[in-house]
Amino acid sequence: MDLDGRFFRREAGRLTAALTRLFGVRNLALAEDVTQDTLCRALEVWKFHGPPPNPSAWLMTAAKNRAVDVLRRQRTARTFAPELARWLETEWTLRPTVDALFAKDAIEDDQLRMMLSCCHPRLPEAAQLAVILQVLCGFSVSEIASAFLDGAAAVEKRVTRAKKVLAASKSLFDLGDAGEAAARLPVVHRALYLLFNEGYHGASPESAVRGELVQEAMRLVSLLLDHPMGRTPATRALAALMCLHAARMPARLDQAGDLTPFFEQDRSLWDAALIAQGRRLLDESAAGGEVTTYHIEAAIAGVHAAASAAAETDWAAIVRLYDALLALRPSPVVALHRAIALGQHQGPARGLEAIAAIEGRERLERYPFYAAAVGEMELARGQAERARERFRHALALARNPTERRSLEKRLIACDGVAGG
Amino acid sequence: MSQFLFLYRGGMTGNESPAEMQQQMQRWMSWLKDLGEKGFVKDPGQPLERGGKVVSGKQKLVTDGPFAEKDLVSGFTLVEAKDLAQATELSMGCPVFAYGGAVEVRPIAKM
Numbered sequence: 001m002d003l004d005g006r007f008f009r010r011e012a013g014r015l016t017a018a019l020t021r022l023f024g025v026r027n028l029a030l031a032e033d034v035t036q037d038t039l040c041r042a043l044e045v046w047k048f049h050g051p052p053p054n055p056s057a058w059l060m061t062a063a064k065n066r067a068v069d070v071l072r073r074q075r076t077a078r079t080f081a082p083e084l085a086r087w088l089e090t091e092w093t094l095r096p097t098v099d100a101l102f103a104k105d106a107i108e109d110d111q112l113r114m115m116l117s118c119c120h121p122r123l124p125e126a127a128q129l130a131v132i133l134q135v136l137c138g139f140s141v142s143e144i145a146s147a148f149l150d151g152a153a154a155v156e157k158r159v160t161r162a163k164k165v166l167a168a169s170k171s172l173f174d175l176g177d178a179g180e181a182a183a184r185l186p187v188v189h190r191a192l193y194l195l196f197n198e199g200y201h202g203a204s205p206e207s208a209v210r211g212e213l214v215q216e217a218m219r220l221v222s223l224l225l226d227h228p229m230g231r232t233p234a235t236r237a238l239a240a241l242m243c244l245h246a247a248r249m250p251a252r253l254d255q256a257g258d259l260t261p262f263f264e265q266d267r268s269l270w271d272a273a274l275i276a277q278g279r280r281l282l283d284e285s286a287a288g289g290e291v292t293t294y295h296i297e298a299a300i301a302g303v304h305a306a307a308s309a310a311a312e313t314d315w316a317a318i319v320r321l322y323d324a325l326l327a328l329r330p331s332p333v334v335a336l337h338r339a340i341a342l343g344q345h346q347g348p349a350r351g352l353e354a355i356a357a358i359e360g361r362e363r364l365e366r367y368p369f370y371a372a373a374v375g376e377m378e379l380a381r382g383q384a385e386r387a388r389e390r391f392r393h394a395l396a397l398a399r400n401p402t403e404r405r406s407l408e409k410r411l412i413a414c415d416g417v418a419g420g
Numbered sequence: 421m422s423q424f425l426f427l428y429r430g431g432m433t434g435n436e437s438p439a440e441m442q443q444q445m446q447r448w449m450s451w452l453k454d455l456g457e458k459g460f461v462k463d464p465g466q467p468l469e470r471g472g473k474v475v476s477g478k479q480k481l482v483t484d485g486p487f488a489e490k491d492l493v494s495g496f497t498l499v500e501a502k503d504l505a506q507a508t509e510l511s512m513g514c515p516v517f518a519y520g521g522a523v524e525v526r527p528i529a530k531m
Contacts, residue, residue, distance in 0.1 A: 003442065005442070006439075008441050009437075040434060043436075043442075044432070045467045046445055047444070047449060047467070048464050048466060049464060050449055142437075143437055
């Protein structure tokens with residue numbers, strides 16, 4: 001049988017979550033060791049004859065056996081999960097307790113506990129993301145470093161520190177405590193939002209690992225949706241936002257692997273099933289009346305998804321939504337997007353005026369997308385020479401070959417316009 | 421045609437990431453499948469557990485595995501080939517080399 005390419009990674013996250021619950025969060029490192037041993041063993045056995053018919057169950061059984069061994073051998077030397085201690089002490093209850101912890105529902109809850117634990121408020125966001133990717137998604141330090149275009153040493157430091165904070169807590173996050181969960185959820189939302197964005201907008205769109213970040217963010221948000229504690233309107237809005245954006249991924253890269261600008265994408269390639277799912281989630285997210293930035297961003301993506309081409313878009317609605325987003329989260333980047341929408345709605349001259357009025361505009365100076373957006377508007381109003389200058393400026397700021405190639409194409413487009 | 425035993429040694433650091441392990445497994449599976457489709461595999465063989473016992477000497481002294489990681493035989497395959505040179509050539513495709521391991525190619529003695 002063929003395994004999905006992420007099988008080992010995903011199973012690593014599931015096993016570590018269940019084992020951490022069993023051993024107690026202070027023994028996180030031990031749980032990771034047992035996971036590693038289990039996967040190594042699977043590799044050694046499976047490489048000869050392929051994986052068994054139910055590889056996931058095989059791994060669970062192997063991990064359980066190894067865990068029971070560890071519990072027996074180290075019962076006196078270590079303190080395991082305090083809330084389970086009583087059940088792990090005697091042979092009568094040891095095996096049934098371990099079996100119960102490895103049941104499907106229990107593992108899903110454990111992953112959720114782990115996710116909430118990783119979003120510890122004492123950890124900076126970058127550390128939360130790194131430890132989520134390692135513990136829950138089975139990425140190695142060097143894989144995380146390559147996804148974030150970051151040094152392995154810096155990531156290692158972040159992960160080590162994050163694990164120290166985790167191991168110092170008494171137990172994994174308690175899903176039963178509604179007040180604590182409600183307070184922690186926004187932190188989790190933010191981490192998953194950043195994880196998704198890193199994959200979706202990150203600086204090297206051509207690399208495969210970025211698609212994996214998008215998929216992992218969506219898997220983790222669906223774990224939240226599957227649990228009554230996590231199934232809030234904000235979670236639904238976040239999930240809607242992810243679906244409606246991820247739907248565009250098949251149209252984002254052309255055959256040469258270059259980024260296709262949003263305005264030129266072939267929208268017939270957008271994933272209709274994901275759009276439908278995103279819409280349903282967005283509808284459901286309206287219950288409760290709370291409006292988060294995720295609601296608004298999802299609604300913007302929803303308006304785009306409703307238009308068969310960029311020119312058909314209800315730009316007035318988009319401008320209104322950006323106004324609402326600015327009210328909740330004022331930022332020059334959001335204001336820039338609003339100005340672009342306004343330029344589409346009322347013409348490039350109005351768009352350029354709006355850009356000139358952005359508060360804190362100087363903070364956009366190092367952002368190639370800013371110069372490129374001005375270039376597009378200059379080009380749209382026939383100012384080819386000014387457009388060319390702006391695209392050249394953007395090109396000098398470009399962060400990777402993909403951005404560079406797409407800007408070079410815009411420079412060529414300037415040559416086709418008379419009167420520059 | 422003669423028969424040869426491939427003995428695989430080493431090739432795992434224990435620090436591979438899950439994705440690397442999966443990739444390694446896929447490479448092994450496609451290598452063995454390819455050899456099999458070309459008619460060189462008599463028996464794909466078996467993996468061996470890392471632990472075990474060594475019984476030695478007149479006193480039949482029993483000692484515990486595991487053995488040194490580098491020399492540890494992790495599995496074997498029974499191959500059919502024209503001669504030792506061809507069997508050796510076939511072993512070159514084994515993924516174990518990419519991971520620092522070795523293949524011992526041993527002709528099965530003919531009766």
